[in-house]
Each structure stands twice: as structure tokens, then as C-alpha cells.
Amino acid sequence: xxxxxxxxxxxxxxxxxxxxxxxxxxxxxxxxxxxxxxxxxxxxxxxxxxxxxxxxxxxxxxxxxxxxxxxxxxxxxxxxxxxxx
Amino acid sequence: xxxxxxxxxxxxxxxxxxxxxxxxxxxxxxxxxxxxxxxxxxxxxxxxxxxxxxxxxxxxxxxxxxxxxxxxxxxxxxxxxxxxxxxxxxxxxxxxxxxxxxxxxxxxxxxxxxxxxxxxxxxxxxxxxxxxxxxxxxxxxxxxxxxxxxxxxxxxxxxxxxxxxxxxxxxxxxxxxxxxxxxxxxxxxxxxxxxxxxxxxxxxxxx
Numbered sequence: 001x002x003x004x005x006x007x008x009x010x011x012x013x014x015x016x017x018x019x020x021x022x023x024x025x026x027x028x029x030x031x032x033x034x035x036x037x038x039x040x041x042x043x044x045x046x047x048x049x050x051x052x053x054x055x056x057x058x059x060x061x062x063x064x065x066x067x068x069x070x071x072x073x074x075x076x077x078x079x080x081x082x083x084x085x
Numbered sequence: 086x087x088x089x090x091x092x093x094x095x096x097x098x099x100x101x102x103x104x105x106x107x108x109x110x111x112x113x114x115x116x117x118x119x120x121x122x123x124x125x126x127x128x129x130x131x132x133x134x135x136x137x138x139x140x141x142x143x144x145x146x147x148x149x150x151x152x153x154x155x156x157x158x159x160x161x162x163x164x165x166x167x168x169x170x171x172x173x174x175x176x177x178x179x180x181x182x183x184x185x186x187x188x189x190x191x192x193x194x195x196x197x198x199x200x201x202x203x204x205x206x207x208x209x210x211x212x213x214x215x216x217x218x219x220x221x222x223x224x225x226x227x228x229x230x231x232x233x234x235x236x237x238x239x240x241x242x243x244x245x246x247x248x249x250x251x252x253x254x255x256x257x258x259x260x261x262x263x264x265x266x267x268x269x270x271x272x273x274x275x276x277x278x279x280x281x282x283x284x285x286x287x288x289x290x291x292x
Binding site: 008009011012013015016039040042044046047048052053054059063064066067068070071074075 | 109112113116120121124138141142145146149150203204205206210211219220223227242243245248263266267270271273274277278281
């Protein structure tokens, strides 16, 4: 039987689906008997889910155009450096 | 696991090969694809819009300069993430010059994994908030983490890099990635509980 402390140590691997069958069984046995750990598991899972669901940020138009200009400038400099006199 | 489709991987390596031969249109395509992610990542780490923009530009300028060094053993995205993380950390250190932010700072064990608040959340807690409000809650929670935890969390759970890719991007060991991620997740869980817990509930209902 896992203690709560051991459960916490394994929580990440469990969430990332990186535990073997036996450990998984121990963890699942623990959460059926320990309501607190069940809540911790559930709310940590939801924490990850809510961040994964975040909309990818749209790059502000001005930021994007300054980026393109910076790259163009670099390419132009490169060209002028390598171009024969 | 990173959410990259088969076609994504294929396109990427073809574009990188073209860009390496000097095809700027191909490089522009790579840039268009990844710049929003790199900008978000830089903003999360530096917590500063101007710094994030500098990081974004530096990243794509340096990546182009060094495209010849890119071996193709890791994914192009992981490679530029690594450049972006380094640039971001440099910005962070510059801004907080009184207080360095070493990525390998020794961490005490256990302290941060203490769970203080245990409360059941609503089934879909995010639905109680508008997209804007939710974004603000999530951003503020991440920003309140210490940089060592924040960086790992951003790479693993927001940018969805694997544990190995995160370890590679940050130059820290896999166990270090794992332990920092656990702390980050638990701390965020705790912070979000304040917003997402089911109304009228408390821990005693479950004892």
C-alpha cells in the first residue's frame, strides 16, 4: 500500500503515463481509499488540461512585421558582404 | 507527447533543408509557423513584452546564421526553443541583475510539494470564466512561479515538449525536469484551486 507521500512522488509519472502496470495498480488502489489524494490527482490533471487548452497566441501584426524586417535586413547585409565589389 | 503530426514532421525537415540551401521563402514559412509559439514562450519566461520581442528576433536571426550547425538529429522546433530559452534567460538575468537566476540552482527537497489546499473543482472550471479572464488567471499563476519551475512547466505543459526535449533545451537532467515539473504542477494546482473550486465545498466534506 502506497503512502500519500509516495503517491505524490509518483504522481507526475502517473499523469504522464510513464508508470508500469504494477505501480499503476498501487496508485489506483491508493486513490480509491484516500479521498484527498484522489482530489489532488483530479485537480492536477485539470490544471494540466486547462493549460494545454490555452489558445496559441496570435503574433501581434506589428511584432510580426518587425521580425520580418529584421530578418530581411540581415539577409541584405549578408548579401552585401558576400557580393563582389 | 508533442502534438506534431506526421505531415508536420515531413514539412519541417523539407523546409529546413531548403532554408539551409539559402531558400529564404522556406525559412519564412518556418518562421511563420513557429514565431507565435516562440513569442509566447519568451513572454512566459521573460514576463516582458519588449524582451519577448527581442528574444523572438534574436532567435530567428541566430537560427538562420547557424542553420548549417543544425544537425537534424533533434527537431528544428526543439532546436530553436533551445535558442529562445537561452536568450530569454539572458534577458531575465539582465533585468534582475541583483538577483541571478541560475537554472541549476540547488533545490531543497520536499518543501514545495507540500499540499496545503485540497478542494474539489467544478467539472469544467474554465467555463465559468470568459476566455480573457481565464487567460489572465492562467498567466498570472504561471508568472508567480519561480523561474526554475516556470521554465520547465512552460516547455512541458504549454509548449508540449517531451521530458527529454525539455532536458535538452534547458541543459538539465531528466530527473531535474521531472522534479521541477511536479513542483510547478502542484503549485499551479494550488493557485488555481482558489478560482476553480466548487462553491460551498471544502476538504471536510471528503473526510
